Amino acid sequence: MEARQVLSPSKKGKLIPMLQQIQERFGYLPEEEMVKVAQLCGVTESKVFGAASFYAQFRFTPIGRNRVMVCRGTACHVQGAPQIMETIERELSIKEGQTTPDLEYTLESVACIGCCALAPCIMINNKDVHGRLTPQKVTEIFATPKREAQDAS
């Protein structure tokens, strides 16, 4: 069995918080920033990328102006979330994880938005929750002119 190897709580411990700050600022993780993080934390670039790509939170490409998050929680799933995802994919002509070419929308799924009583639900821009959805309601949300979609709730 390996012996205890005591490490001091080093700069490495700041790696994930640093990446989170970068993503907060840029919306994604630009390559140059990851290189800087590697230098600051004293690890190689491949380690930074290895860690960043491990976590669902991090993105490597710019994000759309509106972030649509479809709940893939269990409650939403049994109430029809897959159909909701499909409808949005059709409405926006992108797949989960993609961004529309005009950078208007990014479509993602999240583990549970936390309003299972409203299942199935989606959240737009981290604030507007739309609940008890049907394919028809989804179509209506995205049929309204794009700029307004983010304000409708």
Next chain:
Amino acid sequence: MPVKTVLLGQGTCCISAGAKQISAALREEIARLDLAGTVQVKHTGCRGFSQIDPVVIIEPEGLLYSEVKVDDAPEIARSLLPQGQPIERLFYRDPVTDRAIPHHRDITFYNNQQRTVLKNCGYIDPEEIDDYLAVGGYQALRKVLSEMTPEQVIDAVKRSGLRGLGGAGFPAGRKWEACRRASRESRVESRESGRETPDSRLQTPDSYVVCNADEGDPGAFQDRSVLEGDPHSVVEGMIIAGYAVGATKGYVYVRAEYPLAVKRLGIAIAEARERGFLGENVLGNGFGFDIEIFQGAGAFVCGESTALTLSLEGARGMPKPLPRPRTTEVGLWGRPTLLNNVKTFANIRWIINKGAEWFASQGTEKSKGTAIFSLTGKITNCGLIEVPMGITLREIIFDIGGGVPGGRTFKAVQTGGPSGGVLPEGLLGTPIDFDSLTAAGSMMGSGGMVVVDEDTCMVDLARYFLDFTQKESCGQCSLCRLGSVQMLEILNAITEGNGRIEDIDLLIELGESVKIGSICGLGQSAPNPVLSTIRYFREEYESHILEKKCPARVCKGLISYIIVSDKCKACMICLRKCPVEAIKGGKNEVHVIDQDNCTRCGVCLSVCPERFGAVEIIPGREVKIHG
């Protein structure tokens, strides 16, 4: 002196139902009616009954208004005037008896529960430390520091019988004891190697206390609710743990997807520091302890102890294979580390305040205290509940949960999230405790409890959970990485109508191998949803494979949408909305779905006016057009 208190739930669930706007409107109205002197509006965490959010409670009467809207604010404010009357129309109506119930204490959802950990959620303002102090907060810490030795604290936790939530329900007291022992050894080591200087203890602690608030199960929200509703109880539990095991530094590893919990916990830590509960000299007792929040970046596997420590260390969260030392011996930065769940820490103050014997007197022989579940799915009363151990599933689902809504029939209940299993109707008498649930093929685990009815396909449910776990597999071990994908592929084939009957045995063989051979709990439990659905609902698998039918009418490859000709009013709505123009018909001509072109997107069903109800789903792809 305020005469009345208005309690307004401000949890994530409440806010998404509009609680913020209601609060603003209510405050405005109260100010307008000049009630500010007699009425106090208090923001609290969620009371757990998400189904009827947003909820407004008026104390001291104990009135509860459910599903309140912004427009109700003026009326509620007027009711608070000295001559005001309760607003009957906002009373909660029991879905079974349809009786209006004015007081929250009479609501069956609440009065069948036994709230300990959740006791203060919904009563106190989580952002006000004085509120917590007013309900006896930090008394346990004072008692511990002034009257108890660390050994006595550990002894109390041991005697209480408190068990953790990880797979086997490991006794918390034994974990604390092991960590204390390792922590002392590590201190001796440090001293001998000359690493320790008198004031370096806070910078490089000998050991750590870590609170696991990663809550990765996509159907559970109990940790979030506790952190949003009563964060100080977790902080207090962690400080006591630090004192007991000899740690000087604590981390709360909380999912970044829980911004409100992060915010409230941050406020609580700052407040506790200000009042001297945290810092270099806690309550002037010479014991130093501080807490830092670390936001997880979205990986279910990081709930596993070694993955969690790796993640804190800025690495990929790949669990460390056995044989290896326990986290209590070699954890964060190579130091002894005590890792417990939110609920475990929140229980500590009760054990100290009310005594280990009081705690041990609750629950069953081997599972003490209470259990918390996030009750969701096809259930009338969706929400967060806390019940004594030993209560049966039937009591939870039917007495507290109010059964399945909409006249549908109960089919199964899934507990423990992606690591757990489903239990059919016949096992509803199973008492809730660690060992009974495990014996039945499920587990307590995350506290997720999802009720499903006849409209839920068990093959699809198993596929759903496996899809989740295979995406979350850290990828290092062959069986978990490849085995779970292989099983998912088979389930995909079955739900698409391409299953072979041998596939069921293959799923079992693969599942058992993945369970034995995987490194961590994720892989070891990933097959549970599949194995348990095969165990209890094998005939559903067989219908998919042999009859090419999805009896619950869920799996897209094995159902058909049809328009019932007697009911169709030829209104053209669905015909226009169908995205692939698969619906034929005309103004006065009954509509028919062209089954070859239909993609089964479900738009027609959702647009057909409710009063017609002409679109139906039938199992199977053999098409009866004029049904």
Next chain:
Amino acid sequence: MDKVVLKLDDLEVMANKEDTILQAALDHGIYIPHLCYHPDLKPFGGCRLCVVEIEGRGLTISCKAPVEEGIAVRTEGPEIDKMRRVAAELLIVNHYSECLQCARNTDCKLQDIAAYIGIEEGRLQRLKRTARDLPLDDSNPFFIRDPNKCVLCGICVRTCEEINGVGAIDFAFRGLDTRISTLKDKPIVESRCESCGECVVRCPVGALVPQNMRKPEREVKSICPYCGTGCGIYLGIRGDKIVSARGDRDSVVNKGQLCVKGRFGYHFVNHPDRLTTPLIKRNGVFVEATWDEALDLVTAKFKEAQEKYGPEALAGLSSARVTNEENYLFQKLLRSLGTNSVDHCARL
């Protein structure tokens, strides 16, 4: 070194106290399938193939479990066999299947495992091929990376980090998408890779292979000609051509390791531009000569200089790239000519 006695199946063996069960078994000629274990590296424990049972304790992985006095280890058994077979089958269906087209054919750890377990066609056919079609990385002039053949044993990652301290690659992504990657999965030449090829020699399958790899017929033990370190080397020969080089694990100097030049830089030997005979400058032009002619000329010139200016006028410049023994002889030669001016090219 402290020893312990343990039972491996029915054999009683003595092992070093620090050994793992797998090391003890391999030392005693007992094969336990293993893919992610490498004797030079810390155990990883990902492939799960080396599973054994310690009687009375249950299953464990032998590449990590230490030997202990008195334990009885079973390397086979119904549970082990079932799990190991499934693990191996999963790895195989997820792996590139055209063995005949692979440079590592017959020298592949996955093939060894398949042979040990005995693959049944019918069982494999029940499984879906999950192998993906990812692009090759042939950016490095010396080796090719083929992610489609990678079994994610992590040996390359650990080699780069533990042995070389370079860390050019790491695991990236997760689940089925897990792969070995540089920053942003860019071609390996754009990383901090030093092309030493240590990972290439350790990769158990064909995921890392030298460019234009050809298998040698025989090997010749030698010393690397590049620098003064004197790494032990085995040159692989085919006909009269060098087609490979590998480090000599028994050499105390390099214990099997080589650098990019020693491992991949043998092509100069057969390079058309390489001088194979001495050249003598006649009337301003170099013309080919025999060794006798050349040496005669050198001797004559030496003598001339010695007579004219005395022996101190002579100096010898040797090379850091020849062996110690050769350098020894060289200085002897110059001293016998009466000069102490001996030096080598690295100081020029």
